[in-house]
Amino acid sequence: MSLPRIVGKHFVAGHWLPAGQDTFASISPSNRNEVIGIFPAGTPENAHDAVAAGKAAFPGWKRTSRILRAECFDRLARIIDRETDSLARLMAHECGKTLAECRAEVIEGLHMVQYVFGTGRMPIGTIVASEIDEKDAFVRRKPKGVVAVITPWNFPFAVPLWMLGPSLVEGNTAVFKPSEDTPGIGQRLVELFVEADFPEGTINLVHGDGKVGEALVRNRDISVVLFTGSYDVGHRIQQLSADFPDRIVAAEMGSKSAVIVCEDANLDLGVNAAILSAFKTSGQRCVSAGRILVSDKIIDEFAKRYASTAKRLRVGDPLDPLTFTGPLINDTAVQKVLGYNQLAKDEGATVLVDGGRILDSKLKDGNFLSPFVYRLEHSSHVRSLREEAFGPHVALIPFKTNDDAVRIYNDTDYGLSMAVITENYRTMRLFREECEFGMGYVNLPCIGAEVHLPFGGVKKSGNGHPSAAGLVDAVTHKVAWTVNHGTEIRMAQGLSASV
Numbered sequence: 001m002s003l004p005r006i007v008g009k010h011f012v013a014g015h016w017l018p019a020g021q022d023t024f025a026s027i028s029p030s031n032r033n034e035v036i037g038i039f040p041a042g043t044p045e046n047a048h049d050a051v052a053a054g055k056a057a058f059p060g061w062k063r064t065s066r067i068l069r070a071e072c073f074d075r076l077a078r079i080i081d082r083e084t085d086s087l088a089r090l091m092a093h094e095c096g097k098t099l100a101e102c103r104a105e106v107i108e109g110l111h112m113v114q115y116v117f118g119t120g121r122m123p124i125g126t127i128v129a130s131e132i133d134e135k136d137a138f139v140r141r142k143p144k145g146v147v148a149v150i151t152p153w154n155f156p157f158a159v160p161l162w163m164l165g166p167s168l169v170e171g172n173t174a175v176f177k178p179s180e181d182t183p184g185i186g187q188r189l190v191e192l193f194v195e196a197d198f199p200e201g202t203i204n205l206v207h208g209d210g211k212v213g214e215a216l217v218r219n220r221d222i223s224v225v226l227f228t229g230s231y232d233v234g235h236r237i238q239q240l241s242a243d244f245p246d247r248i249v250a251a252e253m254g255s256k257s258a259v260i261v262c263e264d265a266n267l268d269l270g271v272n273a274a275i276l277s278a279f280k281t282s283g284q285r286c287v288s289a290g291r292i293l294v295s296d297k298i299i300d301e302f303a304k305r306y307a308s309t310a311k312r313l314r315v316g317d318p319l320d321p322l323t324f325t326g327p328l329i330n331d332t333a334v335q336k337v338l339g340y341n342q343l344a345k346d347e348g349a350t351v352l353v354d355g356g357r358i359l360d361s362k363l364k365d366g367n368f369l370s371p372f373v374y375r376l377e378h379s380s381h382v383r384s385l386r387e388e389a390f391g392p393h394v395a396l397i398p399f400k401t402n403d404d405a406v407r408i409y410n411d412t413d414y415g416l417s418m419a420v421i422t423e424n425y426r427t428m429r430l431f432r433e434e435c436e437f438g439m440g441y442v443n444l445p446c447i448g449a450e451v452h453l454p455f456g457g458v459k460k461s462g463n464g465h466p467s468a469a470g471l472v473d474a475v476t477h478k479v480a481w482t483v484n485h486g487t488e489i490r491m492a493q494g495l496s497a498s499v
């Protein structure tokens with residue numbers, strides 16, 4: 001059943017602005033005949049107005065008691081809880097993730113809101129010692145100003161909340177630009193902020209593509225850019241931001257995450273973890289595994305079981321409770337994955353499951369792809385083992401020793417997520433210490449992070465703190481505050497105070 005069409009609007013300084021001439025449509029990835037809504041294509045002027053609104057609201061919001069700021073999030077939590085089902089349904093229609101996954105995502109967003117509310121009455125700085133006994137020294141945090149929140153389609157509700165939550169509770173204001181593939185759920189989220197009574201100008205929304213994103217990034221009144229998305233866009237944001245000396249860019253970009261299945265692995269658990277890592281969300285999580293490294297002692301048996309499980313995964317309608325995974329987000333994504341499937345073949349892969357477009361009559365109007373699984377020896381110049389396909393495309397790569405597995409794992413430009421399947425604590429520790437990653441898992445898939453943990457990677461995956469609770473450091477400026485309780489000046493480092 002389709003949903004009523006959304007009338008898209010920007011939200012600036014507490015007002016919903018009707019669309020002008022230039023609009024774009026949000027189309028369901030399950031059925032290209034289903035229009036979710038029509039949205040205004042943001043202009044540089046819209047971006048400018050939204051930043052100006054955030055700037056105007058900043059002084060008042062910053063001075064509002066932290067506890068009152070946090071209480072807005074308590075109201076928001078109750079509204080999200082009430083709306084869980086309708087949000088999940090809209091999300092499933094708009095981004096094609098299964099209803100169960102969409103519910104989990106709404107709950108993940110809710111967890112962030114609850115976490116942020118909880119921090120309202122928690123300590124917000126530290127008291128440190130001074131060399132001089134009459135001096136008290138404090139580390140305090142100040143909000144940085146207006147934060148640009150630029151988010152992807154694949155977590156259109158939770159990722160914005162990971163960013164907006166810590167930003168706003170710390171006293172910043174925000175301009176939010178949702179992905180142009182999921183503007184409907186982005187707008188719905190802002191409606192909930194409005195209902196929760198966040199003051200005018202504290203949260204602003206502009207719709208549109210890279211043009212409006214770039215206008216935000218070029219605006220000197222933006223103090224922080226929080227970004228999750230592709231490496232190319234993230235890198236462009238970093239380059240443009242180099243012109244602003246005190247701007248922080250926290251970027252979470254690509255990955256070629258992996259599961260490492262060791263010789264001693266519990267095979268059932270290993271197969272399950274590797275299937276979830278590669279194919280949940282059709283491989284479209286930033287943490288999805290594009291590589292399964294498997295000990296050469298067990299790879300034959302592992303590959304047999306893995307391929308037979310991958311073949312029986314149900315790809316289909318996200319609203320059908322029996323579906324394991326839904327479509328890809330759009331045709332560009334489909335073409336990219338098909339290109340990597342072909343590349344793997346050209347690079348000498350042994351194809352174990354030859355996935356591709358699903359053309360059966362019920363799914364032909366959507367972007368449905370079945371899993372593609374192949375086996376290939378590691379070698380540094382093999383592109384399909386290094387580059388991100390962002391879809392249901394996964395390599396099984398044999399390794400001889402655990403040290404080889406470390407070397408193979410690290411041999412990409414990325415470093416986001418890693419899971420190791422082993423019963424041996426020394427093995428586990430080796431991978432923890434030697435692999436380059438942001439999120440590490442043992443006997444689990446390499447997806448499924450929780451909001452109170454840091455989230456972000458290294459190398460071309462970004463700079464480690466764009467999303468989830470660890471973000472507080474990116475959206476605040478730490479200040480040292482030192483007070484003398486003596487009646488005369490005494491200096492640290494033995495520095496003379498006599499004049």
Ligand code: UN1
Pocket residue numbers: 108154155159228284285286287288446447448449450
């Ligand atoms: C993302 O893929 O962009 O760790 C975020 C996970 C989710 C978040 C993924 N909690 O799989």
